[in-house]
Amino acid sequence: MMMISSHFRRRFAIDTFRRSCTVCQTDRGRLDRSYSNQRPCLIDTIQRINLSLRSRSSIHDKTHTTSLRYASSNTNGNTSTKDTEKPIKKPKKITTLSMAAKKRRGEKITMVTAYDFPSAVHVDRAGVDVLLVGDSCAMVELGFETTQPITLDQMIHHCQAVKRGAPNRPLLVGDMPFGSYEYKDVDIALKNAYRMVKEGGMDAVKFEGGSEARANTVKHVVEGGVAVLGHVGLTPQAISVLGGFRAQGRTAANARSLLDDALRLQDAGAFAVVLECVPANVATAITEALEVPTIGIGAGGGTSGQVLVFHDLLGMLSHPHHEEFVPRFCKQYARVGMEITNGLAQFKEEVESGAFPGNDYSPYKMSKREEEMFNELLENGSKDEGPSSSSLEDADESEQLNLYGNNKTDSR
Numbered sequence: 001m002m003m004i005s006s007h008f009r010r011r012f013a014i015d016t017f018r019r020s021c022t023v024c025q026t027d028r029g030r031l032d033r034s035y036s037n038q039r040p041c042l043i044d045t046i047q048r049i050n051l052s053l054r055s056r057s058s059i060h061d062k063t064h065t066t067s068l069r070y071a072s073s074n075t076n077g078n079t080s081t082k083d084t085e086k087p088i089k090k091p092k093k094i095t096t097l098s099m100a101a102k103k104r105r106g107e108k109i110t111m112v113t114a115y116d117f118p119s120a121v122h123v124d125r126a127g128v129d130v131l132l133v134g135d136s137c138a139m140v141e142l143g144f145e146t147t148q149p150i151t152l153d154q155m156i157h158h159c160q161a162v163k164r165g166a167p168n169r170p171l172l173v174g175d176m177p178f179g180s181y182e183y184k185d186v187d188i189a190l191k192n193a194y195r196m197v198k199e200g201g202m203d204a205v206k207f208e209g210g211s212e213a214r215a216n217t218v219k220h221v222v223e224g225g226v227a228v229l230g231h232v233g234l235t236p237q238a239i240s241v242l243g244g245f246r247a248q249g250r251t252a253a254n255a256r257s258l259l260d261d262a263l264r265l266q267d268a269g270a271f272a273v274v275l276e277c278v279p280a281n282v283a284t285a286i287t288e289a290l291e292v293p294t295i296g297i298g299a300g301g302g303t304s305g306q307v308l309v310f311h312d313l314l315g316m317l318s319h320p321h322h323e324e325f326v327p328r329f330c331k332q333y334a335r336v337g338m339e340i341t342n343g344l345a346q347f348k349e350e351v352e353s354g355a356f357p358g359n360d361y362s363p364y365k366m367s368k369r370e371e372e373m374f375n376e377l378l379e380n381g382s383k384d385e386g387p388s389s390s391s392l393e394d395a396d397e398s399e400q401l402n403l404y405g406n407n408k409t410d411s412r
Protein backbone atom coordinates (compact mmCIF):
# COMPACT_ATOMS: atom_id res chain seq x y z
CA MET A 1 0.00 0.00 0.00
CA MET A 2 2.79 2.39 1.02
CA MET A 3 4.75 1.55 -2.08
CA ILE A 4 1.80 2.17 -4.37
CA SER A 5 0.91 5.51 -2.83
CA SER A 6 4.47 6.82 -2.91
CA HIS A 7 4.69 5.53 -6.43
CA PHE A 8 1.63 7.53 -7.37
CA ARG A 9 3.07 10.63 -5.78
CA ARG A 10 6.28 10.23 -7.75
CA ARG A 11 4.37 9.51 -10.91
CA PHE A 12 2.35 12.65 -10.33
CA ALA A 13 5.57 14.65 -10.11
CA ILE A 14 6.67 13.27 -13.43
CA ASP A 15 3.31 13.79 -14.97
CA THR A 16 3.25 17.41 -13.92
CA PHE A 17 6.73 17.89 -15.27
CA ARG A 18 5.92 16.25 -18.57
CA ARG A 19 2.89 18.41 -19.02
CA SER A 20 4.61 21.54 -17.93
CA CYS A 21 7.65 21.04 -20.08
CA THR A 22 6.34 20.11 -23.49
CA VAL A 23 8.17 23.23 -24.58
CA CYS A 24 11.42 22.06 -23.05
CA GLN A 25 12.45 19.40 -25.55
CA THR A 26 15.68 18.35 -23.84
CA ASP A 27 14.11 17.16 -20.64
CA ARG A 28 11.11 15.72 -22.35
CA GLY A 29 13.43 13.75 -24.60
CA ARG A 30 15.24 12.32 -21.63
CA LEU A 31 12.01 11.20 -20.10
CA ASP A 32 10.74 9.70 -23.31
CA ARG A 33 13.92 7.69 -23.76
CA SER A 34 13.76 6.33 -20.25
CA TYR A 35 10.20 5.25 -20.86
CA SER A 36 10.76 3.57 -24.18
CA ASN A 37 13.75 1.58 -22.89
CA GLN A 38 12.14 0.90 -19.52
CA ARG A 39 15.61 1.60 -18.15
CA PRO A 40 17.31 3.41 -16.42
CA CYS A 41 15.29 2.96 -13.32
CA LEU A 42 12.46 5.35 -12.60
CA ILE A 43 14.06 6.64 -9.41
CA ASP A 44 17.16 7.65 -11.31
CA THR A 45 15.00 9.49 -13.80
CA ILE A 46 13.13 11.27 -11.03
CA GLN A 47 16.37 12.31 -9.36
CA ARG A 48 17.58 13.78 -12.61
CA ILE A 49 14.31 15.65 -13.02
CA ASN A 50 14.47 16.99 -9.49
CA LEU A 51 18.04 18.16 -10.00
CA SER A 52 17.13 19.77 -13.26
CA LEU A 53 14.07 21.42 -11.72
CA ARG A 54 16.10 22.71 -8.77
CA SER A 55 18.74 24.19 -11.05
CA ARG A 56 16.19 26.20 -12.95
CA SER A 57 15.33 29.71 -11.87
CA SER A 58 12.10 30.26 -10.04
CA ILE A 59 10.98 32.38 -12.98
CA HIS A 60 11.30 29.33 -15.18
CA ASP A 61 9.37 27.22 -12.72
CA LYS A 62 6.55 29.68 -12.50
CA THR A 63 6.31 30.82 -16.09
CA HIS A 64 6.96 27.50 -17.70
CA THR A 65 4.37 25.47 -15.86
CA THR A 66 1.59 27.95 -16.20
CA SER A 67 2.26 29.25 -19.66
CA LEU A 68 1.94 25.92 -21.35
CA ARG A 69 -1.78 26.02 -21.13
CA TYR A 70 -1.55 29.17 -23.11
CA ALA A 71 1.03 27.81 -25.46
CA SER A 72 -1.63 25.34 -26.52
CA SER A 73 -4.57 27.70 -26.60
CA ASN A 74 -2.81 30.68 -28.10
CA THR A 75 -0.77 28.96 -30.75
CA ASN A 76 -3.20 26.20 -31.65
CA GLY A 77 -0.82 23.69 -30.18
CA ASN A 78 2.05 24.50 -32.54
CA THR A 79 5.17 25.05 -30.52
CA SER A 80 7.86 26.22 -32.88
CA THR A 81 11.57 25.56 -32.37
CA LYS A 82 11.90 29.20 -31.44
CA ASP A 83 9.38 28.71 -28.64
CA THR A 84 11.48 25.92 -27.21
CA GLU A 85 14.49 28.16 -26.75
CA LYS A 86 13.05 30.74 -24.38
CA PRO A 87 10.45 30.25 -21.69
CA ILE A 88 7.03 31.58 -22.69
CA LYS A 89 5.82 34.45 -20.54
CA LYS A 90 3.38 33.78 -17.74
CA PRO A 91 -0.12 34.40 -19.06
CA LYS A 92 -1.46 37.80 -18.24
CA LYS A 93 -4.05 37.83 -15.49
CA ILE A 94 -7.47 39.12 -16.47
CA THR A 95 -8.38 41.89 -14.05
CA THR A 96 -11.34 44.17 -13.42
CA LEU A 97 -9.34 46.82 -15.30
CA SER A 98 -8.69 44.66 -18.35
CA MET A 99 -12.42 43.88 -18.44
CA ALA A 100 -13.24 47.59 -18.46
CA ALA A 101 -10.68 48.06 -21.24
CA LYS A 102 -12.37 45.33 -23.27
CA LYS A 103 -15.67 47.14 -23.07
CA ARG A 104 -14.02 50.41 -24.13
CA ARG A 105 -12.37 48.69 -27.11
CA GLY A 106 -15.63 47.00 -28.09
CA GLU A 107 -14.19 43.52 -27.48
CA LYS A 108 -16.56 40.91 -26.05
CA ILE A 109 -15.87 39.43 -22.63
CA THR A 110 -16.24 35.67 -22.18
CA MET A 111 -17.30 34.08 -18.90
CA VAL A 112 -18.07 30.47 -18.02
CA THR A 113 -19.56 29.05 -14.84
CA ALA A 114 -17.61 26.00 -13.65
CA TYR A 115 -17.33 24.23 -10.34
CA ASP A 116 -14.39 21.85 -10.20
CA PHE A 117 -10.75 21.18 -11.04
CA PRO A 118 -11.03 19.49 -14.45
CA SER A 119 -13.58 21.94 -15.82
CA ALA A 120 -11.51 24.87 -14.58
CA VAL A 121 -8.48 23.46 -16.44
CA HIS A 122 -10.57 23.28 -19.62
CA VAL A 123 -11.95 26.80 -19.21
CA ASP A 124 -8.47 28.16 -18.54
CA ARG A 125 -7.02 26.37 -21.58
CA ALA A 126 -9.75 27.76 -23.79
CA GLY A 127 -8.62 31.25 -22.80
CA VAL A 128 -11.99 32.29 -21.36
CA ASP A 129 -11.69 35.63 -19.51
CA VAL A 130 -13.76 35.09 -16.38
CA LEU A 131 -14.44 31.89 -14.49
CA LEU A 132 -17.47 32.08 -12.23
CA VAL A 133 -17.89 29.53 -9.47
CA GLY A 134 -21.65 29.97 -9.60
CA ASP A 135 -24.14 28.90 -6.98
CA SER A 136 -25.91 27.09 -9.85
CA CYS A 137 -23.49 24.45 -8.53
CA ALA A 138 -26.32 23.59 -6.14
CA MET A 139 -28.46 22.46 -9.07
CA VAL A 140 -25.94 21.27 -11.65
CA GLU A 141 -23.43 19.55 -9.40
CA LEU A 142 -25.34 18.75 -6.23
CA GLY A 143 -28.78 17.94 -7.67
CA PHE A 144 -30.89 20.48 -5.76
CA GLU A 145 -33.90 22.04 -7.43
CA THR A 146 -32.86 25.62 -6.67
CA THR A 147 -29.67 27.48 -5.84
CA GLN A 148 -30.82 28.22 -2.30
CA PRO A 149 -29.49 25.25 -0.31
CA ILE A 150 -25.77 25.56 -1.08
CA THR A 151 -23.73 26.82 1.87
CA LEU A 152 -20.74 29.13 2.06
CA ASP A 153 -18.53 26.22 3.13
CA GLN A 154 -19.66 24.20 0.12
CA MET A 155 -19.05 27.14 -2.21
CA ILE A 156 -15.55 27.58 -0.78
CA HIS A 157 -14.85 23.88 -1.30
CA HIS A 158 -15.70 24.27 -5.01
CA CYS A 159 -13.81 27.57 -5.29
CA GLN A 160 -10.67 25.88 -3.99
CA ALA A 161 -10.87 23.15 -6.64
CA VAL A 162 -11.43 25.74 -9.38
CA LYS A 163 -8.51 27.80 -8.13
CA ARG A 164 -6.24 24.76 -8.38
CA GLY A 165 -7.41 24.22 -11.97
CA ALA A 166 -7.11 27.83 -13.14
CA PRO A 167 -4.69 29.59 -10.84
CA ASN A 168 -3.29 32.19 -13.20
CA ARG A 169 -5.11 33.74 -16.11
CA PRO A 170 -8.90 33.97 -15.75
CA LEU A 171 -10.46 36.33 -13.28
CA LEU A 172 -12.01 34.07 -10.64
CA VAL A 173 -15.37 35.15 -9.28
CA GLY A 174 -17.14 33.30 -6.48
CA ASP A 175 -20.91 33.50 -6.02
CA MET A 176 -21.95 34.53 -2.53
CA PRO A 177 -24.58 31.94 -1.62
CA PHE A 178 -28.11 32.66 -0.43
CA GLY A 179 -28.03 33.75 3.22
CA SER A 180 -24.40 34.85 3.31
CA TYR A 181 -24.72 38.59 2.56
CA GLU A 182 -28.29 39.95 2.78
CA TYR A 183 -28.30 41.28 6.35
CA LYS A 184 -28.54 44.87 7.62
CA ASP A 185 -25.20 44.20 9.24
CA VAL A 186 -23.04 44.65 6.14
CA ASP A 187 -20.02 43.29 8.01
CA ILE A 188 -21.50 39.81 7.66
CA ALA A 189 -21.24 40.16 3.87
CA LEU A 190 -17.71 41.56 4.15
CA LYS A 191 -16.53 38.77 6.46
CA ASN A 192 -17.99 36.13 4.16
CA ALA A 193 -16.49 37.83 1.11
CA TYR A 194 -13.09 37.69 2.83
CA ARG A 195 -13.58 33.94 3.26
CA MET A 196 -14.20 33.56 -0.48
CA VAL A 197 -10.93 35.41 -1.16
CA LYS A 198 -8.74 33.99 1.61
CA GLU A 199 -10.02 30.41 1.75
CA GLY A 200 -11.55 30.03 -1.71
CA GLY A 201 -8.80 31.83 -3.62
CA MET A 202 -11.28 34.01 -5.48
CA ASP A 203 -10.38 37.37 -7.03
CA ALA A 204 -13.89 38.76 -6.67
CA VAL A 205 -17.38 37.87 -5.43
CA LYS A 206 -20.86 38.15 -6.95
CA PHE A 207 -24.00 39.35 -5.19
CA GLU A 208 -27.53 39.08 -6.56
CA GLY A 209 -29.88 42.07 -6.57
CA GLY A 210 -29.65 45.82 -7.00
CA SER A 211 -31.81 47.36 -4.26
CA GLU A 212 -30.51 50.29 -2.24
CA ALA A 213 -29.75 47.98 0.64
CA ARG A 214 -27.82 45.64 -1.66
CA ALA A 215 -25.89 48.53 -3.22
CA ASN A 216 -24.98 49.61 0.32
CA THR A 217 -23.57 46.15 0.98
CA VAL A 218 -21.65 46.19 -2.29
CA LYS A 219 -20.13 49.56 -1.37
CA HIS A 220 -19.03 48.24 2.03
CA VAL A 221 -17.45 45.12 0.52
CA VAL A 222 -15.65 47.06 -2.23
CA GLU A 223 -14.37 49.51 0.40
CA GLY A 224 -13.16 46.47 2.32
CA GLY A 225 -11.02 45.59 -0.69
CA VAL A 226 -13.04 42.85 -2.42
CA ALA A 227 -14.08 43.40 -6.05
CA VAL A 228 -17.79 42.83 -6.64
CA LEU A 229 -19.68 41.60 -9.69
CA GLY A 230 -23.36 42.64 -9.60
CA HIS A 231 -26.25 40.52 -10.88
CA VAL A 232 -29.72 41.79 -11.84
CA GLY A 233 -32.71 40.56 -13.84
CA LEU A 234 -33.51 36.96 -12.98
CA THR A 235 -31.82 36.51 -9.62
CA PRO A 236 -32.31 32.78 -8.95
CA GLN A 237 -31.74 33.03 -5.19
CA ALA A 238 -34.96 35.06 -5.00
CA ILE A 239 -36.97 32.28 -6.68
CA SER A 240 -39.55 32.20 -3.94
CA VAL A 241 -40.17 35.95 -4.35
CA LEU A 242 -40.09 35.88 -8.17
CA GLY A 243 -42.33 32.80 -8.29
CA GLY A 244 -40.05 30.79 -10.56
CA PHE A 245 -37.16 31.05 -12.98
CA ARG A 246 -38.87 33.74 -15.06
CA ALA A 247 -37.53 36.38 -17.43
CA GLN A 248 -37.47 39.89 -15.89
CA GLY A 249 -37.84 43.45 -17.18
CA ARG A 250 -40.57 42.69 -19.65
CA THR A 251 -42.68 45.75 -18.85
CA ALA A 252 -41.44 49.30 -19.38
CA ALA A 253 -41.58 50.02 -15.64
CA ASN A 254 -39.74 46.82 -14.69
CA ALA A 255 -37.11 47.42 -17.35
CA ARG A 256 -36.59 50.96 -16.03
CA SER A 257 -36.20 49.63 -12.52
CA LEU A 258 -33.59 47.11 -13.72
CA LEU A 259 -31.63 49.99 -15.22
CA ASP A 260 -31.81 51.79 -11.86
CA ASP A 261 -30.56 48.65 -10.09
CA ALA A 262 -27.62 48.35 -12.47
CA LEU A 263 -26.71 52.03 -12.12
CA ARG A 264 -26.87 51.74 -8.32
CA LEU A 265 -24.49 48.77 -8.39
CA GLN A 266 -22.10 50.67 -10.63
CA ASP A 267 -22.19 53.67 -8.29
CA ALA A 268 -21.53 51.36 -5.35
CA GLY A 269 -18.33 50.20 -7.06
CA ALA A 270 -19.30 46.96 -8.84
CA PHE A 271 -16.77 46.31 -11.62
CA ALA A 272 -19.38 44.69 -13.91
CA VAL A 273 -23.00 43.57 -13.81
CA VAL A 274 -24.56 40.27 -14.91
CA LEU A 275 -27.90 40.68 -16.71
CA GLU A 276 -29.86 37.43 -16.57
CA CYS A 277 -32.97 36.62 -18.61
CA VAL A 278 -34.01 40.07 -19.77
CA PRO A 279 -35.19 41.19 -23.22
CA ALA A 280 -32.31 42.03 -25.56
CA ASN A 281 -33.35 45.68 -26.01
CA VAL A 282 -33.37 46.21 -22.24
CA ALA A 283 -29.92 44.64 -21.86
CA THR A 284 -28.57 46.78 -24.69
CA ALA A 285 -29.98 49.97 -23.13
CA ILE A 286 -28.47 49.09 -19.74
CA THR A 287 -25.10 48.30 -21.37
CA GLU A 288 -25.11 51.67 -23.11
CA ALA A 289 -26.10 53.50 -19.93
CA LEU A 290 -23.37 51.88 -17.82
CA GLU A 291 -19.70 52.62 -17.98
CA VAL A 292 -18.78 49.22 -16.47
CA PRO A 293 -19.21 46.08 -18.60
CA THR A 294 -22.37 43.96 -18.59
CA ILE A 295 -22.30 40.17 -18.91
CA GLY A 296 -25.44 38.69 -20.39
CA ILE A 297 -27.11 35.32 -19.99
CA GLY A 298 -30.37 35.05 -21.88
CA ALA A 299 -30.07 38.80 -22.50
CA GLY A 300 -29.31 39.01 -26.24
CA GLY A 301 -26.18 40.12 -28.04
CA GLY A 302 -25.97 43.75 -26.95
CA THR A 303 -24.14 43.14 -23.66
CA SER A 304 -20.37 43.56 -23.18
CA GLY A 305 -19.93 39.82 -22.74
CA GLN A 306 -21.70 36.47 -22.40
CA VAL A 307 -21.79 33.79 -19.72
CA LEU A 308 -23.05 30.21 -19.87
CA VAL A 309 -22.77 27.26 -17.51
CA PHE A 310 -20.02 24.78 -18.51
CA HIS A 311 -22.36 21.77 -18.43
CA ASP A 312 -25.04 23.58 -20.44
CA LEU A 313 -22.81 24.79 -23.25
CA LEU A 314 -21.14 21.41 -23.61
CA GLY A 315 -24.42 19.49 -23.63
CA MET A 316 -23.45 17.51 -20.57
CA LEU A 317 -26.91 17.57 -19.11
CA SER A 318 -28.69 15.04 -21.27
CA HIS A 319 -29.38 13.15 -18.07
CA PRO A 320 -33.15 13.44 -17.43
CA HIS A 321 -32.67 15.01 -14.00
CA HIS A 322 -30.84 17.94 -15.53
CA GLU A 323 -32.88 18.37 -18.66
CA GLU A 324 -35.68 20.15 -16.89
CA PHE A 325 -33.22 22.85 -15.81
CA VAL A 326 -31.62 23.64 -19.17
CA PRO A 327 -32.93 27.05 -20.16
CA ARG A 328 -33.92 27.97 -23.74
CA PHE A 329 -31.13 30.54 -24.15
CA CYS A 330 -28.52 27.84 -23.91
CA LYS A 331 -26.65 26.95 -27.09
CA GLN A 332 -24.99 23.53 -26.94
CA TYR A 333 -21.54 23.54 -28.53
CA ALA A 334 -20.98 19.83 -27.91
CA ARG A 335 -22.92 16.71 -26.95
CA VAL A 336 -20.80 15.52 -24.08
CA GLY A 337 -23.72 13.90 -22.26
CA MET A 338 -24.29 11.52 -25.16
CA GLU A 339 -20.60 10.62 -25.20
CA ILE A 340 -20.74 9.86 -21.47
CA THR A 341 -23.81 7.67 -21.87
CA ASN A 342 -22.26 5.78 -24.79
CA GLY A 343 -18.92 5.32 -23.02
CA LEU A 344 -20.54 3.94 -19.89
CA ALA A 345 -22.79 1.59 -21.85
CA GLN A 346 -19.78 0.22 -23.76
CA PHE A 347 -17.79 -0.28 -20.55
CA LYS A 348 -20.64 -2.25 -19.00
CA GLU A 349 -21.09 -4.36 -22.12
CA GLU A 350 -17.39 -5.17 -22.43
CA VAL A 351 -16.99 -6.07 -18.76
CA GLU A 352 -20.01 -8.32 -18.92
CA SER A 353 -18.87 -9.99 -22.15
CA GLY A 354 -15.27 -10.35 -20.90
CA ALA A 355 -13.87 -8.22 -23.76
CA PHE A 356 -12.43 -5.77 -21.19
CA PRO A 357 -9.68 -5.78 -19.96
CA GLY A 358 -8.31 -8.51 -22.28
CA ASN A 359 -4.60 -8.69 -23.00
CA ASP A 360 -4.27 -5.08 -24.08
CA TYR A 361 -5.25 -3.68 -20.70
CA SER A 362 -3.57 -6.29 -18.49
CA PRO A 363 -0.09 -4.83 -18.69
CA TYR A 364 1.68 -6.10 -15.59
CA LYS A 365 3.80 -9.13 -16.31
CA MET A 366 6.16 -11.40 -14.43
CA SER A 367 9.40 -12.57 -15.96
CA LYS A 368 9.26 -16.17 -17.15
CA ARG A 369 11.61 -17.12 -14.32
CA GLU A 370 9.45 -15.52 -11.63
CA GLU A 371 6.38 -17.12 -13.13
CA GLU A 372 7.96 -20.54 -12.98
CA MET A 373 9.04 -19.95 -9.37
CA PHE A 374 5.57 -18.74 -8.49
CA ASN A 375 3.97 -21.81 -10.05
CA GLU A 376 6.35 -23.97 -8.06
CA LEU A 377 5.40 -22.10 -4.89
CA LEU A 378 1.78 -22.71 -5.63
CA GLU A 379 2.41 -26.40 -6.16
CA ASN A 380 4.56 -26.80 -3.01
CA GLY A 381 2.38 -24.72 -0.71
CA SER A 382 3.90 -21.79 1.22
CA LYS A 383 6.40 -23.66 3.45
CA ASP A 384 9.37 -23.02 1.09
CA GLU A 385 11.68 -20.08 1.59
CA GLY A 386 10.44 -16.99 -0.16
CA PRO A 387 12.49 -15.20 -2.78
CA SER A 388 15.62 -13.36 -1.66
CA SER A 389 15.28 -9.72 -0.71
CA SER A 390 17.27 -8.60 -3.75
CA SER A 391 14.90 -10.33 -6.11
CA LEU A 392 12.01 -8.69 -4.21
CA GLU A 393 13.56 -5.28 -4.91
CA ASP A 394 13.94 -6.19 -8.58
CA ALA A 395 10.32 -7.16 -8.72
CA ASP A 396 9.26 -3.90 -7.02
CA GLU A 397 11.22 -1.84 -9.46
CA SER A 398 9.94 -3.66 -12.48
CA GLU A 399 6.37 -3.31 -11.17
CA GLN A 400 6.89 0.42 -10.86
CA LEU A 401 8.30 0.67 -14.33
CA ASN A 402 5.47 -1.32 -15.78
CA LEU A 403 2.62 0.45 -14.03
CA TYR A 404 2.24 3.22 -16.58
CA GLY A 405 4.78 2.75 -19.27
CA ASN A 406 5.48 -0.54 -21.01
CA ASN A 407 6.42 0.09 -24.58
CA LYS A 408 3.28 1.93 -25.48
CA THR A 409 3.81 5.44 -26.75
CA ASP A 410 2.46 7.95 -24.31
CA SER A 411 -0.18 9.85 -26.26
CA ARG A 412 -0.63 12.73 -23.85
Ligand SMILES: Nc1nc(=O)c2c([nH]1)NC[C@@H]1CN(c3ccc(C(=O)N[C@@H](CCC(=O)O)C(=O)O)cc3)CN21
Pocket residue numbers: 135136139140147234236245246247277309312325326327328329
Ligand atom coordinates in the same frame (compact mmCIF):
# COMPACT_ATOMS: atom_id res chain seq x y z
N1 LIG B 1 -27.82 24.48 -15.59
C1 LIG B 1 -28.14 25.72 -15.22
N2 LIG B 1 -27.96 26.72 -16.10
C2 LIG B 1 -28.28 27.99 -15.77
O1 LIG B 1 -28.10 28.90 -16.61
C3 LIG B 1 -28.80 28.25 -14.48
C4 LIG B 1 -28.93 27.17 -13.58
N3 LIG B 1 -28.62 25.92 -13.98
N4 LIG B 1 -29.33 27.37 -12.30
C5 LIG B 1 -29.38 28.72 -11.78
C6 LIG B 1 -29.89 29.62 -12.78
C7 LIG B 1 -31.34 29.33 -13.11
N5 LIG B 1 -31.39 29.67 -14.47
C8 LIG B 1 -32.52 29.50 -15.24
C9 LIG B 1 -33.27 28.36 -15.09
C10 LIG B 1 -34.38 28.18 -15.84
C11 LIG B 1 -34.77 29.14 -16.74
C12 LIG B 1 -36.00 28.93 -17.53
O2 LIG B 1 -36.60 27.90 -17.47
N6 LIG B 1 -36.40 29.90 -18.26
C13 LIG B 1 -37.58 29.82 -19.10
C14 LIG B 1 -38.17 31.21 -19.23
C15 LIG B 1 -39.46 31.32 -18.49
C16 LIG B 1 -40.11 32.61 -18.87
O3 LIG B 1 -40.72 32.68 -19.92
O4 LIG B 1 -40.01 33.55 -18.10
C17 LIG B 1 -37.20 29.35 -20.51
O5 LIG B 1 -38.09 28.83 -21.17
O6 LIG B 1 -36.03 29.50 -20.91
C18 LIG B 1 -34.02 30.29 -16.89
C19 LIG B 1 -32.86 30.46 -16.14
C20 LIG B 1 -30.14 30.16 -14.97
N7 LIG B 1 -29.20 29.51 -14.07
Ligand SMILES: CC(C)C(=O)C(=O)O
Pocket residue numbers: 113132133134135136137175274276297307308309
Ligand atom coordinates in the same frame (compact mmCIF):
# COMPACT_ATOMS: atom_id res chain seq x y z
C1 LIG C 1 -25.72 31.85 -14.60
C2 LIG C 1 -24.68 32.56 -13.83
C3 LIG C 1 -24.66 34.03 -14.07
C4 LIG C 1 -24.82 32.27 -12.37
O1 LIG C 1 -25.18 33.08 -11.59
C5 LIG C 1 -24.50 30.92 -11.91
O2 LIG C 1 -23.95 30.13 -12.68
O3 LIG C 1 -24.79 30.64 -10.73
